[in-house]
Amino acid sequence: MESARHIRVVAAVIASEGKYLITQRRPAAVLPLLWEFPGGRVEEGESDATALAREVRHRLGVTVETGDLISFVSHPYERYTVDLYLYECRITEGTPEARNVADFRWVTSNDFDRFEFTPADDSSVAKLLGIAD
16 A cells, blocks of 8 residues: 655645734645635745745745744645645735735634634644644
8 A cells, every 4th residue: 555645745834923824725726616825836956934924025025034943743635645844924015915825814823713823823822732742
């Protein structure tokens, strides 16, 4: 049996005034209209910080600075496994706008359960809130 392909994905936890920035996947995307922390796939030879800067700029039009690694989750999907690295980030330039996402919101951690997150991001939310190992 062939082992599942692993895809390295990075996501940004951007906090401001007690709220976190989350984005909604576009209708034509895999896992359409689910919510996630902004980020995306790490390309071959690219650092996590470079991938985060590229993906967040592409999706929201802002520049971010990558901080510490917050958590890591590995989530198996049907055809591949996502290895999701969640980093603390801060916006250094620009104001978020929905460029390549369906929508974005600033929400408190208490509001997370009102949004349907992708399975990998749902596991990250649990880690972020300290309710999972």
